[in-house]
Amino acid sequence: MKNICFCFQIHAPYRLKRYRFFEIGQDHYYYDDMATEEYITWLTQTSYMPLCQTIREMIKLSKNRFHCGLAVSGTMLELFEQYIPEMIDVLKELAASKCVDFVRMPYSYSLSAQCSMPEWEAQVQLHADKMRDVLGVSSTTLWNTELLYTDEIASAAWKMGYKAMMSEGAKHILSYKSPNYLYGTCINNKQSLLLRNSYMSDALSFHFSDPQWKDYPMDAEKYINQLQQLPEQEQLVNLWMGAETFGVLQTAGTGIFDFLKALPYYAMEQGLAFVTPTEAAKKLSVSEPIVSPYPLTWTGEGKDLSMFLGNDLQQEATNKLYAVTQRVHLCSDLSLKRDWTILQDSNYLHYMNHIDQGSSTFESAYDAFINYMNILSDFLQRVEEQYPTTIGNEELNSLLQTITNQEKEIASLQAEIKKMKKKQK
Amino acid sequence: MRALMFGWEFPPHILGGLGTASYGLTRGMAEQKDMEITFVLPRPWGDEDQSFLRIIGANSVDVPGRGCIEFSGRYPNNLLEEIGNYESVAVQLAYREQFDIIHSHDWLTYPAGVTAKYITGKPLVIHVHATDFDRSRGQVNPTVYAIERRGMDEANHIICVSELTRRTVIEKYGQHPDKVSTVHNAVEPLANPEEFVKHPRKDKLVTFLGRITMQKGPEYFVEAAAKVLDRTDGVRFVMAGSGDMMAKMIDLVAQRGIADKFNFPGFMRGKQVQQLLADSDVYIMPSVSEPFGISPLEAMQVGCPSIISYQSGCAEILHHAIKTDYWDVDAMADAIYSIVKYPAMYKSLSEEGRNEVNNIRWVDAGMKVRRIYNQVLGWGW
Numbered sequence: 134m135k136n137i138c139f140c141f142q143i144h145a146p147y148r149l150k151r152y153r154f155f156e157i158g159q160d161h162y163y164y165d166d167m168a169t170e171e172y173i174t175w176l177t178q179t180s181y182m183p184l185c186q187t188i189r190e191m192i193k194l195s196k197n198r199f200h201c202g203l204a205v206s207g208t209m210l211e212l213f214e215q216y217i218p219e220m221i222d223v224l225k226e227l228a229a230s231k232c233v234d235f236v237r238m239p240y241s242y243s244l245s246a247q248c249s250m251p252e253w254e255a256q257v258q259l260h261a262d263k264m265r266d267v268l269g270v271s272s273t274t275l276w277n278t279e280l281l282y283t284d285e286i287a288s289a290a291w292k293m294g295y296k297a298m299m300s301e302g303a304k305h306i307l308s309y310k311s312p313n314y315l316y317g318t319c320i321n322n323k324q325s326l327l328l329r330n331s332y333m334s335d336a337l338s339f340h341f342s343d344p345q346w347k348d349y350p351m352d353a354e355k356y357i358n359q360l361q362q363l364p365e366q367e368q369l370v371n372l373w374m375g376a377e378t379f380g381v382l383q384t385a386g387t388g389i390f391d392f393l394k395a396l397p398y399y400a401m402e403q404g405l406a407f408v409t410p411t412e413a414a415k416k417l418s419v420s421e422p423i424v425s426p427y428p429l430t431w432t433g434e435g436k437d438l439s440m441f442l443g444n445d446l447q448q449e450a451t452n453k454l455y456a457v458t459q460r461v462h463l464c465s466d467l468s469l470k471r472d473w474t475i476l477q478d479s480n481y482l483h484y485m486n487h488i489d490q491g492s493s494t495f496e497s498a499y500d501a502f503i504n505y506m507n508i509l510s511d512f513l514q515r516v517e518e519q520y521p522t523t524i525g526n527e528e529l530n531s532l533l534q535t536i537t538n539q540e541k542e543i544a545s546l547q548a549e550i551k552k553m554k555k556k557q558k
Numbered sequence: 559m560r561a562l563m564f565g566w567e568f569p570p571h572i573l574g575g576l577g578t579a580s581y582g583l584t585r586g587m588a589e590q591k592d593m594e595i596t597f598v599l600p601r602p603w604g605d606e607d608q609s610f611l612r613i614i615g616a617n618s619v620d621v622p623g624r625g626c627i628e629f630s631g632r633y634p635n636n637l638l639e640e641i642g643n644y645e646s647v648a649v650q651l652a653y654r655e656q657f658d659i660i661h662s663h664d665w666l667t668y669p670a671g672v673t674a675k676y677i678t679g680k681p682l683v684i685h686v687h688a689t690d691f692d693r694s695r696g697q698v699n700p701t702v703y704a705i706e707r708r709g710m711d712e713a714n715h716i717i718c719v720s721e722l723t724r725r726t727v728i729e730k731y732g733q734h735p736d737k738v739s740t741v742h743n744a745v746e747p748l749a750n751p752e753e754f755v756k757h758p759r760k761d762k763l764v765t766f767l768g769r770i771t772m773q774k775g776p777e778y779f780v781e782a783a784a785k786v787l788d789r790t791d792g793v794r795f796v797m798a799g800s801g802d803m804m805a806k807m808i809d810l811v812a813q814r815g816i817a818d819k820f821n822f823p824g825f826m827r828g829k830q831v832q833q834l835l836a837d838s839d840v841y842i843m844p845s846v847s848e849p850f851g852i853s854p855l856e857a858m859q860v861g862c863p864s865i866i867s868y869q870s871g872c873a874e875i876l877h878h879a880i881k882t883d884y885w886d887v888d889a890m891a892d893a894i895y896s897i898v899k900y901p902a903m904y905k906s907l908s909e910e911g912r913n914e915v916n917n918i919r920w921v922d923a924g925m926k927v928r929r930i931y932n933q934v935l936g937w938g939w
Contacts, residue, residue, distance in 0.1 A: 153888050153889075157789075446906050496881070
């Protein structure tokens with residue numbers, strides 16, 4: 134029996150405001166709230182909300198047999214809480230149905246896995262907490278930012294208890310093999326690796342309404358038939374895409390929502406089942422381990438990190454940002470930590486790509502870089518004010534340790550004084 | 559294909575961008591095997607490069623009843639008289655020379671082209687390197703406009719150096735869009751790029767280079783400089799060139815209290831220019847209206863990052879340059895700051911910019927012009 138594993142990614146960045154260099158050191162607020170609200174509202178209305186409502190309906194109509202995964206980032210949840218609280222209600226309903234797996238992500242959709250492992254672990258944990266607090270869900274499957282995957286990340290994830298990893302079914306790791314199996318990581322034979330079927334996923338994201346496409350017009354019956362016709366042994370088809378596929382890339386007018394809604398009917402007719410990523414990992418057995426020493430993502434021609442860290446601008450921004458990781462981890466200033474988290478959003482690096490700037494509102498990669506670096510300069514100044522760079526990390530650590538030790542000692546001494554005073558009485 | 563070109567300037571004796579563009583374009587076109595170019599100049603100096611075309615001096619053509627007419631070859635006060643004389647020479651050449659098409663560069667030579675067209679019936683292509691709207695910031699000289707307008711009306715096809723100019727030609731001179739094409743200028747590759755290296759210096763150098771006139775927007779450069787210097791040390795500003803606004807600019811620099819960080823080295827030429835650009839960390843061209851603007855390309859050739867205004871034609875083809883509106887002093891200051899402060903910005907603009915400019919070649923521009931010739935002549939291709 135074949136299993137269809139849908140997973141939709143819901144994430145949008147905070148819009149950064151126009152931040153000129155003469156504001157460095159004067160203004161510590163980096164976000165354009167109006168633009169963010171407008172952007173998030175538009176995305177939610179055209180895509181996220183109709184998609185989640187469709188999923189809810191599909192679950193209902195299929196009598197809880199439609200299952201899928203949702204990758205919602207922590208910052209996205211924050212934005213929903215702030216601007217579209219009704220979206221939280223819908224997500225809660227989906228969570229309550231038990232048919233949706235809210236897979237784990239780095240909190241702010243960062244590429245920290247590539248730059249700083251401790252930060253990445255902190256972000257994944259932060260996401261776990263946020264999902265538990267807001268939606269009351271947990272998951273043992275990990276969707277890393279841009280499906281970034283290396284053996285090292287798998288290893289770190291295993292230590293944190295993640296039994297399944299999700300990534301791209303790229304040619305350079307699979308070669309002749311099909312992505313339609315459950316693979317394992319090379320770290321541990323109990324940890325599984327799910328790989329996206331990019332052909333069938335991109336068919337929806339990019340070709341669904343393209344009259345030049347050989348399968349145009351696509352309908353649910355035809356799509357399910359294509360899945361059914363895959364070789365018998367191929368048991369798992371991972372159809373993962375950004376939620377923007379529904380409503381933005383393929384507008385509602387193309388019939389994409391109706392297409393989606395009709396899928397469970399034809400799937401059940403053909404005897405196909407729907408699974409969440411976590412269920413897929415539990416249900417199927419691992420065919421063989423995959424080795425991926427180099428970063429693998431779902432972006433670009435090379436399915437690597439070149440879209441985010443491919444040019445000098447992107448590398449400088451990343452290096453500058455992550456150079457202060459330890460400092461930020463040491464400090465306790467909440468607003469500083471929050472800015473630190475948000476500024477790691479990989480979209481900001483995407484904006485600095487010369488060829489494809491994604492959802493950028495900047496006029497060019499250079500413009501995006503100027504703005505980001507100005508903000509980062511101010512941020513780094515704030516870090517510097519907390520802990521001057523003249524003190525080395527280790528020295529700083531020991532100083533902080535001394536301070537906390539002294540605080541503890543003072544507390545214990547005070548307790549002793551109290552006790553003695555009591556005795557005196 | 560034989561082309562008779564009317565021009566006004568040709569290197570090495572040039573006064574502005576027209577000469578550079580004329581040279582580059584003819585040079586690029588000469589790469590086509592069957593292209594024969596005859597270039598008419600008011601007054602050749604004899605040291606022009608004639609390896610790829612034939613130059614005829616208007617001052618050596620015998621005009622019946624007048625003999626050889628004297629030309630200054632510059633932009634003298636009696637410019638209109640020189641244009642008229644040039645036209646009389648064109649009459650003689652039209653009868654004497656063998657050619658398939660006539661090509662006039664800039665308004666000074668439009669009357670000559672139109673006359674040659676009337677005598678021979680051969681098609682006329684005119685090349686708009688600038689219009690009077692660019693030169694005068696909107697205060698158009700009616701006589702010049704009339705000459706330009708007549709040239710455009712009579713031309714079989716009009717070539718503009720940018721989309722910006724093309725729009726001016728269509729909107730302000732009432733030309734049919736089908737008759738007007740854009741062929742962007744290119745830049746001659748440097749013979750020996752290694753010659754111009756950046757000398758190490760303590761301060762970062764931000765350079766403005768060009769005529770200090772209203773058209774070039776020098777005051778926006780000074781205002782941006784003031785903003786940068788307000789927050790930063792270790793940056794010096796250079797305003798090279800001369801022009802009618804120079805004194806005013808020196809006053810403005812003094813008023814802003816940044817005279818100690820500002821240099822006015824005056825007019826520069828030849829290798830001095832390239833060396834200054836190579837030494838600069840930023841080249842800035844805040845032109846209010848620039849039909850094309852070849853100097854940012856020259857700066858990028860020697861690896862100097864460029865900031866240009868959207869109101870410049872070259873902004874249409876450059877990706878690895880920073881673009882701002884000419885009046886947006888904040889954005890300009892921000893761009894300067896980022897280039898001098900963030901090493902990746904300098905590196906990226908310098909390296910990618912150099913690669914980009916090295917791929918903007920006159921040969922390609924020449925091919926576009928050739929396609930227009932073929933289309934006008936109905937030769938097909």
